[in-house]
Amino acid sequence: MIWLTWRQFRVAAGATAAALVVLTVALALTGPGLASGYSAGITACTRDGDCARFFDRFFDDYQTPFLAVTVIVLILPALLGLFWGAPLVSRELEAGTHLLVWSQSITRARWLAVKLTVVGGAAVAAAGVCSLVVTWWSAPLDKSAAPGFTLMDPLVFGARGVVPMAYAAFAFVLGVTTGLIVRRTLPAMALTLAVFAAVQIVMPLTVRPHLLPPVASSFALGPENVDAFNKSSDEEFPQVILDWAIPGHTGAWVLSSRLTDPSGRVAGGDGAPVTVRVSMTSGPCAPSQQAQDPGRGFDACIAEINRLGYRQRATYQPFERFWPFQWIETGIYVLLTAGLAGLCFRWIRGRLS
Amino acid sequence: MSPVLQARDLAKKYGKRWALRDCTIDIPAGHVVGLVGPNGAGKTTLLKLAAGQLTPTSGTITVLGGRPVGDPAQLARIGFVAQDTPVYAGLSVADHLRLGARLNPGWDATLARERVERLGLDPRHRAGKLSGGQRAQLALTLGLAKRPELLILDEPVAALDPLARREFLQGLMEAVAEHELSVVLSSHLVSDLERTCDYLIVLVGSHVRVAGEVEELLATHHRLTGPRRDPDRLPSDQHVVSASHTDRQSTLIVRTDAPIHDPAWRVSQVTLEDLVLAYMEAPAPTHLRPALEVQR
Numbered sequence: 001m002i003w004l005t006w007r008q009f010r011v012a013a014g015a016t017a018a019a020l021v022v023l024t025v026a027l028a029l030t031g032p033g034l035a036s037g038y039s040a041g042i043t044a045c046t047r048d049g050d051c052a053r054f055f056d057r058f059f060d061d062y063q064t065p066f067l068a069v070t071v072i073v074l075i076l077p078a079l080l081g082l083f084w085g086a087p088l089v090s091r092e093l094e095a096g097t098h099l100l101v102w103s104q105s106i107t108r109a110r111w112l113a114v115k116l117t118v119v120g121g122a123a124v125a126a127a128g129v130c131s132l133v134v135t136w137w138s139a140p141l142d143k144s145a146a147p148g149f150t151l152m153d154p155l156v157f158g159a160r161g162v163v164p165m166a167y168a169a170f171a172f173v174l175g176v177t178t179g180l181i182v183r184r185t186l187p188a189m190a191l192t193l194a195v196f197a198a199v200q201i202v203m204p205l206t207v208r209p210h211l212l213p214p215v216a217s218s219f220a221l222g223p224e225n226v227d228a229f230n231k232s233s234d235e236e237f238p239q240v241i242l243d244w245a246i247p248g249h250t251g252a253w254v255l256s257s258r259l260t261d262p263s264g265r266v267a268g269g270d271g272a273p274v275t276v277r278v279s280m281t282s283g284p285c286a287p288s289q290q291a292q293d294p295g296r297g298f299d300a301c302i303a304e305i306n307r308l309g310y311r312q313r314a315t316y317q318p319f320e321r322f323w324p325f326q327w328i329e330t331g332i333y334v335l336l337t338a339g340l341a342g343l344c345f346r347w348i349r350g351r352l353s
Numbered sequence: 354m355s356p357v358l359q360a361r362d363l364a365k366k367y368g369k370r371w372a373l374r375d376c377t378i379d380i381p382a383g384h385v386v387g388l389v390g391p392n393g394a395g396k397t398t399l400l401k402l403a404a405g406q407l408t409p410t411s412g413t414i415t416v417l418g419g420r421p422v423g424d425p426a427q428l429a430r431i432g433f434v435a436q437d438t439p440v441y442a443g444l445s446v447a448d449h450l451r452l453g454a455r456l457n458p459g460w461d462a463t464l465a466r467e468r469v470e471r472l473g474l475d476p477r478h479r480a481g482k483l484s485g486g487q488r489a490q491l492a493l494t495l496g497l498a499k500r501p502e503l504l505i506l507d508e509p510v511a512a513l514d515p516l517a518r519r520e521f522l523q524g525l526m527e528a529v530a531e532h533e534l535s536v537v538l539s540s541h542l543v544s545d546l547e548r549t550c551d552y553l554i555v556l557v558g559s560h561v562r563v564a565g566e567v568e569e570l571l572a573t574h575h576r577l578t579g580p581r582r583d584p585d586r587l588p589s590d591q592h593v594v595s596a597s598h599t600d601r602q603s604t605l606i607v608r609t610d611a612p613i614h615d616p617a618w619r620v621s622q623v624t625l626e627d628l629v630l631a632y633m634e635a636p637a638p639t640h641l642r643p644a645l646e647v648q649r
Contacts (some may be wrong), residue, residue, distance in 0.1 A: 003455050007448060008441070096439035100492065103404055103433035104456035105425050105499065350408065 001106060001114040009119055012084060016126050023072065023130065027137040034062065038140030055144035066141045066149070069134045073159035076130050077167035078196050080123040085175020086188040088115055089348075093183045112348050116341060120172050127168030135160045147245045151322050152253035154204035161326040166333035171196050173340040180347050203329070209255050209317065211328045216315040218260065219247050221306040223299055225257070225314075230273065231280060231287070238280060239273035240305065242312055251319035262309030269312075278305050355418070357382045357503050357535045358403050363412035364559075365398050372398040374559045376412070380537060380552075384566075385529055387550030388539040389629055395559045396539040397436060400507045403537070404433035417502055429459055432501035432534075436508045438492035442481025446474050449491055450498070457499045465498035472524075486517025490524060497528050506538045510545055522549045543626040553625070555632045562632040563594075567625065574628050577605045577618040588615075595631040606631040 006013075038058065045054035059066070089112070092098040102108050142151050142160070149156055158167065174196055179188040219225060221240075224247040231238035244254045258269030259276075268274040278285050284300035291297075317325070358380040365373045373395035380386050388396050401407040402414050405421035405428060414420070419427050440449060446469060454460045469476060472490050474483070480491060489509055496504055506525075510518040526549060529536055540546055546553065553570060555562040563570070574594070581603045584593045591609040598604075606623060607613075613620050623631075 001456060004452050007444065007452075095442065096435060096437060097441050099406060099433070099435035100439050100441070100495070101452075101456070102406060103428070103431075103435070103496075104453065105429035105458055106456045107425055107428070110425075 001111060002118060004101070005115050005118045009084075009122070013122055016080075016122075020126060020129055023069075024133045027069070027133050030065075031137040034137065035140050038144070056146065059141060059144045059146050059149070062141055066138055066145075069138060070156055070159040073127075073131050073134050073164050074155075074200075076127055077123075077164060077171040078193060078200075080126065080168050081171025081175040081192050081196055082189050084119055084123055085172040086179045086192045087185045088119060088176050088179060090179030090183055090185045090188045093179075094185060108348050109345055112344060116173065116176065116344070120169060120176075123168045123172040124165045127164040128162075131160065131162070131164035145251075147243065147254075150251040150253070150319070152251060152317060152319055152325075154208070154253075157204070157208075157253075157322075157325070158200070161323070163326055163329050163333070166330040166337070167200070169337045170199075170333045170340075173337045173344070177340045177344050177347075180344055207332070208325065208329065209253075211325055212317065212321055214255055214315045214317055216313070219312040219314060221302050221310060221312060222247055223302060225312050226302050228273075229285075229298060229301060235275070236280070237275050237277050238285065239275050240302075240310075241271070241273045242269050244271070246312075246314050246316055249316065249318055253317040253319075255315045255317065257312060257314045260311045260313045266313060267310075276305050276308070276310055278308060355382055356380055356415075358414070358416050358537065360399070360402075360414045361412055363399070363402065363414050364410050365395075365402060365407060366410040371559070373402070376556075376559045376561070378554065378556075378561050378564070380535075380554070382535050383533075384552035385526075385536040385538065385550045386552045386554060387546035387567075388537060388554050388556060389541065389543055389546060390539075390556035391633055392541055394556045396541075396556055397507050399556070400433075400505050400537065400539055401435075404431055404505050406433065406435075425458075429457060429499070430502045432496035432499050432504040434489075434492045434496045434504070434506045434509055437512060438489040438509060440480040440483070440488050440491055442479065444480055445476065446478050446480060446483075446491060447476035449480060449495060450476070453495045453498055459500045461498045461500050464500075465494055468494045468497065468524075484517070486513050486520060489513060489517070489521050493521065493525065493528075497532070500532070501534060503535045503537065506536065508539055508541070510540070511542075518545065525549065543629045547625050553629070555629055557633055562635065563628075570628060571623065571625065573610055574606060574608050574623045574631075575613060576621045576623050576627065577603075577607055577613065578621070579603060579615075579618045582617075594628075595635050 041054045041058055042051065045051040089098070092101070101111060142156070145151070145156070151157060151160055158164065171192070175188065175192040178191045178195070179185065182188040182191060225243050225245050226240055227243040228241040229238060240259065242257045242259055244257055246252050246254060246257075256270055259267045259274045261267045278301075280286055283289070284297065284304040289297055289300070356379045358378070360376050360378045363373060363376040363378075364371065376395065376399060378399070388400070390396055398407065402409055403416050403421055408422070417430050421427060421431065444452070450462070450465045450469065453465060454462055472487065474487060474491065480488065483491065493506075493509065496506070510521050513521060522545065525536065538546065538550065550567060552566050554564040579602070581598055581601055584596045584603070584605055587593060587607065590611050591607045591613070594606040594608055596603060596605045606627065
């Protein structure tokens with residue numbers, strides 16, 4: 001049975017392996033240069049004492065390939081579910097060949113078990129290899145990533161570490177299940193894509209923030225967590241916009257970042273501008289002061305707003321939870337995968353002819 | 354002889370539709386059994402149930418003394434060639450033989466190789482490029498080389514041209530003679546079965562209308578032609594299968610073990626096709642006229 005599974009699967013396996021080899025070679029050729037550029041930059045910036053600017057520049061330089069490889073890891077599980085999972089059984093049902101193979105001296109449960117193990121194992125391995133080389137290659141970039149692109153942020157989290165393997169296993173078995181139930185390859189592929197995409201969107205939006213209770217805390221305002229400071233001519237007071245960042249917690253996944261006023265009430269935030277009642281006629285925020293030294297003036301004005309009692313109230317998942325989250329999410333997907341596989345076996349025993 | 358297939362009140366439901374209902378049937382061993390009936394009579398469902406590809410909704414079925422369920426040892430005893438003789442289009446002929454060898458403990462590699470050679474199939478040829486007849490032969494080879502005790506074929510020749518049809522059935526007959534296996538073969542065309550089968554079952558609307566050895570059936574069925582009269586007034590040992598009347602004349606197909614002496618009738622032989630058609634056209638049997646089985 002293993003032979004037959006491999007015989008039917010070898011073309012798809014070969015094509016995917018070739019694509020992975022191309023990716024690995026490309027990353028292996030560029031990876032060392034990226035790493036040495038990073039370490040040279042770090043040495044230089046520690047001497048100058050301004051590593052923030054180096055991080056910005058370094059990440060900007062490589063943002064396009066960084067996003068490209070990240071997207072590859074993100075969509076690979078969907079492709080595996082679509083092209084390996086969905087046709088696995090539905091193509092046999094469409095061609096009637098299931099009746100040929102099921103009338104050999106082998107139970108259909110064993111037939112399905114071997115197919116799931118061999119092809120599903122290959123899907124997990126493919127996603128694992130892809131995630132491994134991308135995680136290795138992008139390590140310097142992950143260390144210097146801008147807010148929104150750090151390891152804990154949804155876009156990057158799903159493309160690093162072990163979760164891509166769990167996604168691949170889930171997508172693959174999801175494809176097999178829809179193929180079994182729908183019995184036609186193309187509708188099964190469409191359904192697989194729709195369901196998998198929905199799960200991948202719902203997971204980071206609603207489930208992942210609560211895998212562990214988020215940390216909630218207040219932080220003093222400073223250049224790290226204040227993005228902008230504006231004053232329009234027809235308003236008496238200026239507005240500030242908070243950044244999705246937390247002072248002293250680089251790389252945290254910020255779930256909310258809001259401004260509290262001196263009485264401790266939430267005044268607004270989460271990306272929206274908030275009015276602060278700071279004097280614009282005198283003091284550090286006055287335009288006359290700002291004009292003297294824009295760079296230093298901004299910091300001084302923020303310090304003045306902080307002195308008045310405005311704070312950042314943030315909930316976040318600290319960067320240290322990256323690996324706990326990876327394992328918890330892997331566990332969730334493994335359970336989903338096992339549940340779907342169980343459904344497949346029940347279905348193939350009872351519902352199919 | 355002990356039956357190769359025995360069903361009691363067998364039923365299978367797909368959703369809300371009954372594909373087979375109240376089917377009670379005995380198929381004796383050592384025969385090439387033709388299962389004939391109109392489309393939708395439940396032939397495919399019955400054969401899939403027998404091959405263990407379906408589980409019954411209710412009732413029981415035993416094949417070769419065991420339940421045809423997903424047990425490899427039982428599966429090994431039954432060969433099944435499904436409707437339209439499916440094969441893997443992407444695999445070569447040799448791959449199919451390898452598949453059979455890998456998945457069947459009792460695989461007869463010599464038989465398979467010799468059959469493929471005799472058929473003139475190129476082992477490197479992809480099955481998807483084979484003609485319908487060659488494909489059917491390949492599927493039959495897989496079914497035979499498994500060395501089953503019972504080989505079930507569901508409409509194996511329905512899609513074949515007359516020449517391929519004859520070659521297929523001839524190949525089947527040779528294999529039966531050589532390996533002494535029981536065969537159940539379904540068709541909705543009597544002509545396919547006429548030269549192949551020595552036992553016939555007519556299945557209409559899930560019910561067995563008649564079952565028996567072909568010779569016996571032909572010997573006991575007669576066509577009577579004569580002046581118009583009411584079929585109910587025939588002697589009690591003459592069972593009317595079908596009757597058609599014109600203004601002045603009646604034509605009856607009757608089954609009887611005794612000779613017919615009434616001089617008013619002109620008695621003539623029926624062909625297998627006449628017989629099958631008579632049973633297929635006949636109204637469903639009532640309690641008074643139960644389905645007849647011709648037994649030795």
